[in-house]
Amino acid sequence: MSTSSHLEPPVAFPPGPSLEPEAIENRVAEELARIPFIDMHTHLFSPALGELGLWGIDELVTYHYLEAELFRSSSVTPEEYWAMPKRSQADLIWRTLFVENAPVSEATRGVVAVLRAFGLPTGGPNLNEAREYFAGRKLEDHIDHVFRLAGISEAVMTNDPLDPVEGPLWESGARGNRKFHPVLRLDRVLNKWTDHWRVLAAKGYSVDAEASGESIAEVRRFLADWRLRMQPVYMAVSLPDTFQYPEESIRGRLLKEAVVPACREFDIPLSLMIGVRYQVNPALRLAGDGVGKADLRALERLCVEFPSNRFLASLLSRENQHELCVYARKFRNLMPFGCWWFLNNPSVVEEITRERLEMLGTSFIPQHSDARVLEQVIYKWKNTRRTLTPVLANSYRLLMEDGRAVTQADIHHDITRLFRTNFEAWARLK
Ligand code: RAT
Numbered sequence: 001m002s003t004s005s006h007l008e009p010p011v012a013f014p015p016g017p018s019l020e021p022e023a024i025e026n027r028v029a030e031e032l033a034r035i036p037f038i039d040m041h042t043h044l045f046s047p048a049l050g051e052l053g054l055w056g057i058d059e060l061v062t063y064h065y066l067e068a069e070l071f072r073s074s075s076v077t078p079e080e081y082w083a084m085p086k087r088s089q090a091d092l093i094w095r096t097l098f099v100e101n102a103p104v105s106e107a108t109r110g111v112v113a114v115l116r117a118f119g120l121p122t123g124g125p126n127l128n129e130a131r132e133y134f135a136g137r138k139l140e141d142h143i144d145h146v147f148r149l150a151g152i153s154e155a156v157m158t159n160d161p162l163d164p165v166e167g168p169l170w171e172s173g174a175r176g177n178r179k180f181h182p183v184l185r186l187d188r189v190l191n192k193w194t195d196h197w198r199v200l201a202a203k204g205y206s207v208d209a210e211a212s213g214e215s216i217a218e219v220r221r222f223l224a225d226w227r228l229r230m231q232p233v234y235m236a237v238s239l240p241d242t243f244q245y246p247e248e249s250i251r252g253r254l255l256k257e258a259v260v261p262a263c264r265e266f267d268i269p270l271s272l273m274i275g276v277r278y279q280v281n282p283a284l285r286l287a288g289d290g291v292g293k294a295d296l297r298a299l300e301r302l303c304v305e306f307p308s309n310r311f312l313a314s315l316l317s318r319e320n321q322h323e324l325c326v327y328a329r330k331f332r333n334l335m336p337f338g339c340w341w342f343l344n345n346p347s348v349v350e351e352i353t354r355e356r357l358e359m360l361g362t363s364f365i366p367q368h369s370d371a372r373v374l375e376q377v378i379y380k381w382k383n384t385r386r387t388l389t390p391v392l393a394n395s396y397r398l399l400m401e402d403g404r405a406v407t408q409a410d411i412h413h414d415i416t417r418l419f420r421t422n423f424e425a426w427a428r429l430k
């Protein structure tokens, strides 16, 4: 069982001697392992939010990234699959993707890395031993252990006030804690007003189907109430590839007149995750979304119109990444973050991060895990460290070649900035 700990607190580093070129890669790897990261976007939940928090082997194996892969390698139909109990779904995915085929994809390899981290068999014919192991874990201790193995000190949640299960938990007193920061996620309000305005109305806000009359002011009251209740570190929304701003739509008005002003008033960022083509194959449910290139003029207009707002931005399309860097060079209120979802593969992460370092120095946030199942942070952060070690090392080697000495203190400072303080400063955590 691996017990390696990454969680030494960040320390001020004496500058020290300049490093030899051959030493760079090891020093980068050491600092990446030593500095506890902040995972600034996940779908994990603090234990106070009860059953919402997913963990354990059956959840890991039925992750929607793996469900998408199942349907390519098995003859099971989505309808047959959804009718199965979770345990049988996990057994089928294990057999198909891990026993009958070598698990070489990013998402399947991730499960192998997690099993390995807990000293469990990685090539067994079934999941019995893993099930037994997870059944014996106590959640609070397990969370500490997992965070240590992943090298993270904190995870930022995704909290939906209109979720019929989650909303009432907050209303009856659930809170974030020092390990789990809340985020006010607004997809239902902004993207699905027609289906959800009645939920707001039922909670006592005077809103209507067209978001007319008092609706905008009432949405602001709703945001203010939830800001007090949840203390979110930012507000967030995922947006389609067709997103435009300004836009003659309910979303356009709510964004401009309620959400953006509320973020400014509360001095928190708005996270825009743009580029989803929702439900291109609805039979796959959560795995049914696709990707499309977005028009980043929308982001430009938001940055221009609201210079005193801070925007976190993650773009789902690989084709948007260079443009995002250019916009970040133009607008100091724009913070690119993460290699989101279909981009979180070593080949693409390497390319995007290299480009960002070249264009933005260390003024961006390289990654978030997007973990939906607790133990996923172990493999997702392991992969980030492994992929970024040579990328960062190469930047320092080029710098040395061009005539500037590099010390361990430089490396420590930069990695702390990338994986902690850029986010802390943006979200006013410190
Ligand atoms: O990566 C994912 O799990 C996606 O399904 C989405 O949840 C995405 O990350 C999001 O936050 O909308």
Ligand code: ZN
Residues within 6 Å of the ligand: 041, 042, 043, 370
């Ligand atoms: Zn997400």
